[in-house]
Amino acid sequence: MKTHQLILLTTALFVTLFYGEDMGLNFGILGIVYALLTLYQTPEKNRTPTFLILFVTGFLSSVAFAWYGDFVSFLAVFTSLFLLAFKSKNKDLKSIFVIPVFVINFVTFIYRFFRFEDWLPKRNTSETVQKLISVFLIPCFFILIFFGIYSLGSSHFSGFFTDFELDFNFWEFFVLSCLGFFIAFNFWNFKIENFLFSWNHHFKNDFLQEDKTEKPTFSFLDVNAERKSGIISLIALNLLLLVFILTFNYEQFVEIPKSPNQLSAETHDRVNAVILSIVMAVLVIMFYFKGSFNFDEKAKQMSVLAKTWIFLNVVLVISATVKNSEYVLNFGITYKRLGVYAFLILSIIGLVMTFIKIQKQKTNAFLFNQMIWYFYGTVLAASFINWGNLATVYNISHGKGNFNFYKDLHYNDEVLYEKFPLEMERSQKAATVGNEQKKPFLSKIIYYQTLK
Numbered sequence: 001m002k003t004h005q006l007i008l009l010t011t012a013l014f015v016t017l018f019y020g021e022d023m024g025l026n027f028g029i030l031g032i033v034y035a036l037l038t039l040y041q042t043p044e045k046n047r048t049p050t051f052l053i054l055f056v057t058g059f060l061s062s063v064a065f066a067w068y069g070d071f072v073s074f075l076a077v078f079t080s081l082f083l084l085a086f087k088s089k090n091k092d093l094k095s096i097f098v099i100p101v102f103v104i105n106f107v108t109f110i111y112r113f114f115r116f117e118d119w120l121p122k123r124n125t126s127e128t129v130q131k132l133i134s135v136f137l138i139p140c141f142f143i144l145i146f147f148g149i150y151s152l153g154s155s156h157f158s159g160f161f162t163d164f165e166l167d168f169n170f171w172e173f174f175v176l177s178c179l180g181f182f183i184a185f186n187f188w189n190f191k192i193e194n195f196l197f198s199w200n201h202h203f204k205n206d207f208l209q210e211d212k213t214e215k216p217t218f219s220f221l222d223v224n225a226e227r228k229s230g231i232i233s234l235i236a237l238n239l240l241l242l243v244f245i246l247t248f249n250y251e252q253f254v255e256i257p258k259s260p261n262q263l264s265a266e267t268h269d270r271v272n273a274v275i276l277s278i279v280m281a282v283l284v285i286m287f288y289f290k291g292s293f294n295f296d297e298k299a300k301q302m303s304v305l306a307k308t309w310i311f312l313n314v315v316l317v318i319s320a321t322v323k324n325s326e327y328v329l330n331f332g333i334t335y336k337r338l339g340v341y342a343f344l345i346l347s348i349i350g351l352v353m354t355f356i357k358i359q360k361q362k363t364n365a366f367l368f369n370q371m372i373w374y375f376y377g378t379v380l381a382a383s384f385i386n387w388g389n390l391a392t393v394y395n396i397s398h399g400k401g402n403f404n405f406y407k408d409l410h411y412n413d414e415v416l417y418e419k420f421p422l423e424m425e426r427s428q429k430a431a432t433v434g435n436e437q438k439k440p441f442l443s444k445i446i447y448y449q450t451l452k
Contacts, residue, residue, distance in 0.1 A: 003119045006037065006188045007181065014180030019173060022443040028066025029442075031077045034187065035059050035084060042088040051091065054084040057380055064383045068411060069445040076383035079376055085187055094203040094365075096372050097196050105190040109182060112191065119189045203365040227302060230288040234305035237284070241277075241312045245319065252323045267327055271340050274320045278347040281313050282354050286364045289357070303358055310355050317347050332400030333391035335409070342378055349374050388412045403427075413451055 001009070013033060017026035035058040042051065058080035065073040086098040105112070112118065248270065285306050324340045353370050356362065392412035395401050396419055403423045406416060413433055417424050424430050436448035 001037075001041065002121060003189050004121060006041070007119065007184045010034065010037070010184040010188070011177065011180040014183065015173065015176045017442055018176050018180075020169070021440060024069050024439065024443045024445045025066045026442040027069075027074070027077070028062045028064075031062030031065065031081060032059055034081050035062065038081075038084050038088050046088055046091045048087070048091050051084065051087045054080060054087060058084050061380060061383055067446045068383070068386070069447075070383075070410065072379065073383035076379050079379060081187070083376070085190065089190070090192060093192065093196065093200055094369055096203065096368055097192075097200070101190060101192055101196065102186065104193060105186050109186060112189065113185065118191075119185070203369060205362055205366040205369060207361065207363055230302045231305065233284070234288075234302060234309060237281075238305060238309050238312060241309065241316070244277075245312060245316055248316065249319050252319065267323060268336070268340075271320050271324065271343070274316055275343055275347055277316065278313055278350060281309060282350055282367065285309070285354055285358070286367070290364050306358055307355060310351050310358075313351055314348065317344050317351070320344055329398075332395040332398070332405070335387070335391075338387055338391070342382070346371075346374060346378060386411050389415060392416070411447055413448075417451075 010030075010033070014030060017030055035055055038058075039047075039055050058077070061073060061076035061080045065077050067073075082102055083095060083098055086093070086095070086101060251266075252270070288302065289306065321341070321344050324337060324344070328337055350367070350371060353367050357364070357366050388409040388411045392406050392409050392415050395406065396415070403416070403420045406412065406420075407427060407429050413424070413429065416429070433448055433451055436445055437451070
């Protein structure tokens with residue numbers, strides 16, 4: 001299919017699915033259609049294993065949204081489909097470029113729209129325009145002018161049209177058409193700027209031979225001074241981190257327990273400090289191991305110190321994980337506590353990738369190229385699993401919380417109806433279930449249709 005045909009087809013599909021509807025099953029259907037059309041349109045040479053995996057995850061995340069209809073599954077669909085479209089156009093560009101590519105295309109949408117030669121058929125374009133003008137635009141122009149003239153001269157004529165009620169919301173149709181066209185246009189007709197191709201080699205995972213040549217990073221420091229700076233900095237940071245780990249664990253596990261609210265606030269503050277510490281640790285290592293130092297025979301001491309610092313940061317993450325687990329054991333599972341686990345797991349992965357970067361002498365871009373996929377995997381996992389139901393089952397079985405605590409979790413209605421039937425009937429949650437089940441077909445969220 002031609003680009004303009006895909007744009008018009010998916011715009012019409014978007015309007016058909018969403019006119020007069022809430023977001024639900026329709027968005028899942030739209031995502032599946034986009035994934036299937038992308039697979040159909042992609043040439044065989046670009047159907048790499050990565051592309052095929054993205055097709056499967058795009059399809060499954062669309063199903064996940066149709067089932068749950070929440071923000072996480074929406075983010076999974078959005079990310080999967082735009083990564084799929086990106087890989088369908090170019091299999092060699094690093095995936096991290098998907099962000100600047102679509103940001104640029106969204107911003108330049110108006111300019112690219114008026115470049116008709118890029119997306120409209122080059123043959124018979126003038127004939128198409130002539131038909132549009134002669135059959136639609138000119139007649140509509142004259143009809144509107146004379147309608148205004150005749151309306152001024154006859155109230156009955158004016159009333160014939162103004163009193164006539166048509167069950168059609170023009171503005172909703174117009175807005176949906178614009179939004180659907182905007183999405184379709186940027187999905188099927190996005191452009192990868194030339195400068196991104198020139199940047200691609202900067203995001204390689206391995207060093208080239210010329211990168212291994214010993215050379216100073218700064219004009220005011222020679223190699224020996226820079227190496228000495230790295231050794232002194234890493235010794236100091238290791239000692240500082242060791243002291244922080246001792247005080248961190250003392251405050252968490254030795255000091256007198258505080259009230260739940262204080263404990264909650266302090267736990268989140270400490271986790272934020274841990275995550276910030278990990279990010280800064282990785283950045284410092286990237287600063288010193290960005291070039292020839294990865295191959296410097298005299299920098300072995302610096303390599304050992306960096307690995308020691310990574311190990312200490314892992315200990316810090318484990319301490320935070322143990323405290324979060326203790327918090328869960330005492331007060332139950334919430335979305336925030338699950339989110340803490342997700343961030344801590346990503347922190348561990350980031351540290352492991354940093355260790356591999358030093359051990360295997362990889363570039364700094366290696367970390368970004370790897371972590372974008374782990375982040376994407378985390379979003380996918382969050383969209384597929386009913387965390388609210390799992391948390392509710394755990395909390396009830398371990399006697400943590402009460403009905404008011406459980407009802408703030410999502411997609412746990414079946415468990416609550418079983419355990420708290422009277423409270424559910426009196427709660428707003430039951431009304432929500434009823435309203436969801438009464439929605440039109442395309443607005444439905446499948447999860448609620450499975451409840452009895």
